[in-house]
Amino acid sequence: MAEVLVLVETAPDGSGVRKTTLEALTAARALGEPSAVVLGAPGTAAPVKDVLAEYGAAKVLVGESDDIDAYLVAPKAEVLAQLVADRSPAAVVIPSTPEGKEIAGRLAIKTGSGFLTDVTEIAADGTATQVAFAGATIVHAKVTTGTPIYTLRGNSVAPEASAAAGEEETIAVSVSDAAKQTRVVDRVVEQKSDRPDLTEAAIVVSGGRGVASAENFSIIEGLADSLGAAVGASRAAVDSGFYPHSFQVGQTGKTVSPQLYIAVGISGAIQHRAGMQTSKSIVAVNKDPEAPIFELADFGVVGDLNTVVPAATEQITARK
Amino acid sequence: MNIVVLVKQVPDSGTERQLDSSDNTVARASADNVINEMDEYAIEEALTVKESQGGEVTVLTVGPDGATDAIRKALSMGADKAVHVSDTAIHGSCAVQTSAVIAAALSQLEYDLVICGAESTDGRVSVMPALLSERLGIPHLSGARKLTVEGSTLKVERQTDGGFWALEAQTPAIVSTWDTINEPRYPSFKGIMAAKKKPVETKSLADLGVDAGSVGLATATSQVLDFAGRPPKGEGVKVTDEGDGAEKLVGYLAEQKLV
Numbered sequence: 001m002a003e004v005l006v007l008v009e010t011a012p013d014g015s016g017v018r019k020t021t022l023e024a025l026t027a028a029r030a031l032g033e034p035s036a037v038v039l040g041a042p043g044t045a046a047p048v049k050d051v052l053a054e055y056g057a058a059k060v061l062v063g064e065s066d067d068i069d070a071y072l073v074a075p076k077a078e079v080l081a082q083l084v085a086d087r088s089p090a091a092v093v094i095p096s097t098p099e100g101k102e103i104a105g106r107l108a109i110k111t112g113s114g115f116l117t118d119v120t121e122i123a124a125d126g127t128a129t130q131v132a133f134a135g136a137t138i139v140h141a142k143v144t145t146g147t148p149i150y151t152l153r154g155n156s157v158a159p160e161a162s163a164a165a166g167e168e169e170t171i172a173v174s175v176s177d178a179a180k181q182t183r184v185v186d187r188v189v190e191q192k193s194d195r196p197d198l199t200e201a202a203i204v205v206s207g208g209r210g211v212a213s214a215e216n217f218s219i220i221e222g223l224a225d226s227l228g229a230a231v232g233a234s235r236a237a238v239d240s241g242f243y244p245h246s247f248q249v250g251q252t253g254k255t256v257s258p259q260l261y262i263a264v265g266i267s268g269a270i271q272h273r274a275g276m277q278t279s280k281s282i283v284a285v286n287k288d289p290e291a292p293i294f295e296l297a298d299f300g301v302v303g304d305l306n307t308v309v310p311a312a313t314e315q316i317t318a319r320k
Numbered sequence: 321m322n323i324v325v326l327v328k329q330v331p332d333s334g335t336e337r338q339l340d341s342s343d344n345t346v347a348r349a350s351a352d353n354v355i356n357e358m359d360e361y362a363i364e365e366a367l368t369v370k371e372s373q374g375g376e377v378t379v380l381t382v383g384p385d386g387a388t389d390a391i392r393k394a395l396s397m398g399a400d401k402a403v404h405v406s407d408t409a410i411h412g413s414c415a416v417q418t419s420a421v422i423a424a425a426l427s428q429l430e431y432d433l434v435i436c437g438a439e440s441t442d443g444r445v446s447v448m449p450a451l452l453s454e455r456l457g458i459p460h461l462s463g464a465r466k467l468t469v470e471g472s473t474l475k476v477e478r479q480t481d482g483g484f485w486a487l488e489a490q491t492p493a494i495v496s497t498w499d500t501i502n503e504p505r506y507p508s509f510k511g512i513m514a515a516k517k518k519p520v521e522t523k524s525l526a527d528l529g530v531d532a533g534s535v536g537l538a539t540a541t542s543q544v545l546d547f548a549g550r551p552p553k554g555e556g557v558k559v560t561d562e563g564d565g566a567e568k569l570v571g572y573l574a575e576q577k578l579v
């Protein structure tokens with residue numbers, strides 16, 4: 001069976017792999033037999049090998065070097081390009097993060113290939129599905145040159161376990177000077193949250209300008225906590241200083257695709273929809289019955305968020 | 321410090337946009353075209369660097385003749401001059417091909433710093449700067465929410481989930497800017513008038529020494545096979561709160577087994 005390289009995204013705290021990796025392994029199985037590629041500082045692979053095998057990695061290719069962490073993106077693209085040259089895989093699948101997309105682009109130039117970013121599905125013949133224009137258009141596309149490279153959008157494919165050998169192979173890593181141009185001097189975490197990760201959460205509760213103040217965001221957090229959900233925000237809420245930028249949902253923020261998305265005091269601008277339109281169920285609370293968010297809501301409440309949301313939170317908590 | 325800013329004209333991201341059914345490319349002729357909103361941050365940053373370091377800001381765009389509007393906008397904000405690469409052969413090019421054209425145009429310019437937006441709002445590919453970095457062999461500092469220039473050393477805070485990465489590289493380099501980096505200025509009336517007299521050089525593929533057969537739909541490295549509008553969602557339920565809004569909301573969640 002043809003080999004498909006899957007680039008592993010590990011959790012930043014070293015605790016395991018991101019859900020995106022399991023999704024990528026699942027999607028890659030349509031094209032052939034996945035080989036998980038783990039690239040990072042020494043010690044990166046040991047804690048994640050087992051889960052990779054559990055999700056279908058026939059091989060786990062381990063390239064560990066301090067240089068991979070010390071320089072931005074380029075070393076990973078270089079190692080992957082070497083693997084593509086050595087092994088002639090049927091395709092390469094990479095999680096669609098900002099870093100993943102940069103790696104895909106560099107790899108395409110190095111290997112003379114085409115690439116498709118933010119795909120939501122990959123068919124056995126290599127045809128990929130993409131969602132364009134804030135979710136309004138569904139596109140089918142194909143790579144016509146070289147080794148097809150895909151970046152897979154998060155939450156598009158449900159991870160499915162499928163036990164495989166997970167046979168470990170060490171790959172020699174020697175990073176060239178050309179790939180050592182941008183140094184990563186520091187990695188700084190400014191906010192830590194006990195809530196689920198926005199892009200991985202099953203439920204997201206987002207607040208917009210209608211929430212009216214930073215203090216009032218506690219209404220959004222209250223509902224989120226009663227549901228075990230992540231908190232999101234519209235750009236207007238972020239720009240007004242109600243909530244930090246890293247929680248922004250939309251075109252220039254995060255793309256989420258949870259089971260349930262609750263939009264509170266958000267009008268539903270196209271740029272906001274771009275980040276949440278593929279959510280399975282959409283609920284909206286807005287005092288304006290004409291707000292465009294109602295066009296895509298499965299369930300909408302026309303009303304004041306300051307009364308509706310705390311009451312809903314109370315009832316949900318009471319059900320437990 | 322000589323800076324080149326990359327800008328792209330795109331259909332307005334706040335409007336309904338379409339693909340052209342004749343060749344599956346972005347329908348640009350019928351669209352309300354504007355400068356890619358994300359590129360305004362790149363222009364602002366270039367002007368800020370110029371104000372502290374001196375030098376010249378050149379705008380570079382690859383796109384159809386109508387893209388001059390995006391160029392004028394950049395010039396009216398304060399950029400000094402522009403290069404517009406326009407050639408009918410480029411229509412339908414994939415990102416890999418476009419990057420070869422932009423790289424060729426950059427090679428004919430003198431620059432210490434290239435600044436571009438983090439993504440264009442039409443394709444949302446967000447890899448152009450990485451492709452250019454790879455082709456030109458210069459460092460890429462990506463997703464900048466802050467840029468500091470210290471002589472030939474560039475320092476960038478790369479926006480990440482809940483924080484940042486501190487990056488460092490030497491010029492010449494390419495920096496892509498995120499929308500958290502600054503607040504783009506509005507062109508002043510004086511700026512708009514001055515922009516009309518600023519030089520815009522138009523270049524063809526032949527001027528760049530790029531083979532017309534290497535770009536365009538026929539030799540693109542990826543191709544759109546077909547497209548369709550997203551199937552409309554079933555009609556949702558909308559209730560008006562009369563003291564029972566929360567109860568109905570929780571009722572819906574329970575029905576969907578979400579609580």
Ligand SMILES: Cc1cc2nc3c(=O)[nH]c(=O)nc-3n(C[C@H](O)[C@H](O)[C@H](O)COP(=O)(O)OP(=O)(O)OC[C@H]3O[C@@H](n4cnc5c(N)ncnc54)[C@H](O)[C@@H]3O)c2cc1C
Binds near residue numbers: 207267333
């Ligand atoms: C290049 C570009 C990128 C962008 N990227 C993003 C992005 O990533 N994410 C994003 O969200 N936006 C983005 N935008 C901005 C987008 O166009 C909108 O401006 C933004 O989404 C509006 O946010 P909002 O819905 O919170 O605010 P508004 O549009 O002001 O809506 C507030 C809503 O709250 C309702 N409301 C007010 N008070 C109450 C109350 N007491 N109870 C109930 N409802 C109430 C109002 O009826 C209104 O519908 C982008 C724009 C551009 C140009």
Ligand SMILES: Nc1ncnc2c1ncn2[C@@H]1O[C@H](COP(=O)(O)O)[C@@H](O)[C@H]1O
Binds near residue numbers: 326358362449
């Ligand atoms: N045709 C083009 N001409 C000039 N700059 C471009 C072009 N396409 C993309 N760019 C630049 O590259 C950035 C990222 O674009 P993209 O990779 O298309 O999402 C944009 O914000 C622009 O600064």
